[in-house]
Amino acid sequence: MPRAQHRGSSGRWVPAGACALLSIAPFPALVSAAPPLDATRVNAPSPEAPSPGEPQTALEWFDRGLELAGREDFEAAAEAFLRSHALQPTTQALLNAAYAFEAAKRPLDAVSSYRLVLAQPELDEGLAAQVREALDAQVATLVTLKGVRYSPDRPLAHLWINGRERDIENFPMLLEPGLVDIEAEDEDGYRGRERVALDPGEVMVVDVARLLPPPVQLPPQDVDAATEGELEGDSPTTSPTSPSRPDQIRDQRHRGVLISTWVGVGLSGALGVGISTTGLLTRREYNLYNDSTCFEEGACAGSDDPNVDPPGDPEAHYQAMTRYEDATNALIGVGVVVGAVTLGLGISAIVLGRKRAAASESVRLAPVPGGLGLRF
Structure with a gap:
């Protein structure tokens, strides 16, 4: 059936055999020329089971697209093409x-189809x-998302654009204008x-470094030189007899408790001396008070004897x-608390000493005949 010229609001299609691109508003002119088909594929049926009256060959689908475009059903026309x-x-x-996609207000699909056209070999x-x-x-x-910016210290694990996960290798990408939801995860x-x-x-460039919340900062820890070497990837340089960090902490704790215990023992001894001294002074004053008042004997014997000292002031002695x-x-009260x-502290020192002995390394320096050696 020969193709006649068709005029409508969608533009104009050129007669068969021509391959011109017209630009008649509001919709660009469709190329109405039949595609140059292989003789072996002219009558190739559609891979899907056709419904009654549905095109079955490439040429029939092409004509169906022209027909749908003439009726301004541009989305269906694009699918037919x-x-x-x-x-x-x-x-x-x-x-x-x-x-057809451009006329149907589907710019993303129109861009994809235009790019496929430009990828055709031997294009005029x-x-x-x-x-x-x-x-x-x-x-x-x-809208063009040009790329993704993120810190190398916080590598990006996932990126979602409008609820769909995207790969950073797919940038730049195009989106419909309007509200765009961006979600990122490191x-x-x-x-x-x-x-x-x-x-x-x-x-726009997606700035993940600004989008992500700051990480939780851990408090700094006291790390010795050997531990710093391990954190930086260096092999630790410790000898068989050098204590590890937990052993050093255990030794320091045991030493501190032991020192405190001996300080307590010294204070207890000093308090014992003080208690003894004040006790003896109390006894002495009691005896002098008794001699002055004759409290125990009821009478002051020898008051007329010149060889006996006269009684002193009982009030001062009391x-x-x-x-x-x-x-x-x-x-005595302070001594009880200190004791x-x-x-x-002494019990704690004994317990820590036993733990220290149980956790001590099996290899240690010990005196051997002729000097020092390793004992296992």
Whole structure:
């Protein structure tokens, strides 16, 4: 059936045999020329089971696309042209699919189809220039995500754009303008999310370093030189007899408790001497007070005997006895507390000493005949 010229709001299709690209608004002219089909594939049926009246060959799908475009059903027309191209790859089918997607307000699909047209071998230079111009016009209506910026210290593990995971190797990418949801996750599981409004033609770089929350900072630890070497990847340089970090901490703790225990023993001894001294002074003043008042005997014997000293002032001896007695009691109370603390420290020192002995290394220096040697 010969193809006559068709005029409509969608533009104009040229007669069969021509392969011109027209630009009649509002929709670019479709290429109405039948694609140059292989003789072996002209009657190749569609791979899907056709419904009654459905095209079965590439040529029939091409004609169906022209028919649907004439009725301004551009989405269906684009799918028909792609079905024709799937059965018999042709530049005309791809170009018409791009035009149809553009008319259907599907710029992303239009860009994909235009790029496929430009990838066709032996494409006419004049046609290629017009396709590039149409491609640039569609890209200008979209948003371009140019790339991803992230810190090398926090490698990116996952990136989602509008709920769909994307690979950073696929950038730059095009998106529809409007609100864009961006979510990122680093290798430590920290996530960040933001929603940005992008206008047509806007170019953006996804800044993951700004999007992710700061990591939790651990408090600094006291690391010795040997441990620093291990953290930096160097092999530790410790001898069989050098203690490890836990052994050093255990030794320091045991030494501190042992020193405190001996300090407590010394204080207890000093308090014992003080208690004894004040006790003896209390006893002495008591005896002097008794001699002055004859409290125990009821009478002061020898008061007329010149060889017997006269009794002293009983009040002075009583006050001195009271002071020494109070001091003795106070020292006894302090001594009890210091003794209890010293006892606790001593028990702790014994327990830590046993743990230290049980955790000590099996290889150690020991005296042997002729000098020092390793004992296992």
